[in-house]
Amino acid sequence: MFALVAKILPLISRYLVVLVFIASFVGAQSDANANCVNGTASISVYGLDEGDEPDNADIKKAKAKSMMAAWTAFAEKMEVPLLRAYMQNKDKVLGELNFYVRENFSYKYDPDSEKIIAKNCITVDMDRLKASLNIKDKPEPIASGEGSVFVTLFVARQAVSEKVFDATRTSSASATAGLQTSAAAKSKSKSAAKEQSMASGGKAISMTKQKSKSKSKTSASVTSTANSESSGSTLRRSNETRYKLISASAANGALSQPLSKAGYEAAEYADVEGECDGPQMAAIAQTFTEEEELTSKQRRGAIKASRRCEAKYFAIGTMTADVARTHQSGMKMVIVRVQGTVYDISRRLPRKVATIPPKQYPGLAPNEDAARTNALTLAGKKAGEVITATMREKGLR
Secondary structure, eight states, X not given: OHHHHHHHHHHHHHHHHHHHHHHHHHHHHHHHHXXXXXXXXXXXXXXXXXXXXXXXXXXXXXXXXXXXXXHHHHHTTOOHHHHHHHHXXXXXXXXXXXXXXXXXXXXXEETTTTEEEEEEEXXXXXXXXXXXTTOOOOOOOOOTTTSOEEEEEEEEEEEEEEEOOOOEEEEEEEEEOOOOEEHXXXXXXXXXXXXXXXXXXXOHHHHHHHHXXXXXXXXXXXXXXXXXXXXXXXXXXXXXXXXXXXXOHHHHHHHHHHHHHTTOEXXXXXXXXXXXXXXXXXXXXXXXXXXXXXXXXXXXXXXXXXXXXXXXXXXXXXXXXXXXXXXXXXXXXXXXXXXXXXXXXXXXXXXXXXXXXXXXXXXXXXXXXXXHHHHXXXXXXXXXXXXXXXXXXXXXX
């Protein structure tokens, strides 16, 4: 009995494996058919005798027409970005439709109506279609608590003075001189003197004798030249601007909001300073009152401290407010310029992964303080959106 069971069991196992394979194949086919898009079409066929079937040319026409019906149904359900790109490249896509579509075609001929009734269920390769139309899927949102820690260090400041330097001009000059003399020149000079004397009452005979004497002299010459040159250079210095620190709480809050909404765990550097022994925030802020960048020592220290606090990303930058002026509406207006850089600090060597290019944002309000706060809030929000968009586009979580 046991020997019989031992012989039967391998056969049963093989049979079950075959059944599972067939079931999975049928299930896959069912899923494919469930995800496909149906289209139906009919074309008239005349002149067939009883029992005749349509020729291949007519069937091919029916197939193409049914596929277009299915494609039209698919296009009507496209998402807006994909539909916009498709409409701009419609001729190109339709010209190579077989590259994107897999068909499941069937037909039957109705002799009573003399028509071919065609059905087509198409499956669209979305990866191919989106790649052709340069459509990128939005990355999946990061679940709360699963995003990386993102430390932000943005200093808000306002210009209080600017030292302007005049251009300094340095010049130099050189000169050379010489002498030119000739007997002929002397003779002419003397002759001219006699002519002048004659005009004043002198005698002509005297002038004639002088000419003969001058001509008998030996001719000699010496060359004389005179040149002058000047050159110089102009030295210009950049203006020196000094800033005062202003509250960055409104800007930091607005900057962190898009990051938190996208799933990143935003943290301010002030917490890193206390928990992980980073450079003092006051010293860092003071550096930004005179410079556009931190010292290399401060930057390294801030990044190392953030890494010790288990942060993966570190964003640093400035928000600079100008002096308030009156808007044409009568309200006060302040413009804030924001710029910054984001680093991946998960490894020993920090890598730049995003940049906030310098850009200005205005703020309007009845008074200067409110206008400045509005401008800082807007600048912080836009900076956060730029960082979030860049990070998600690169797939950095």
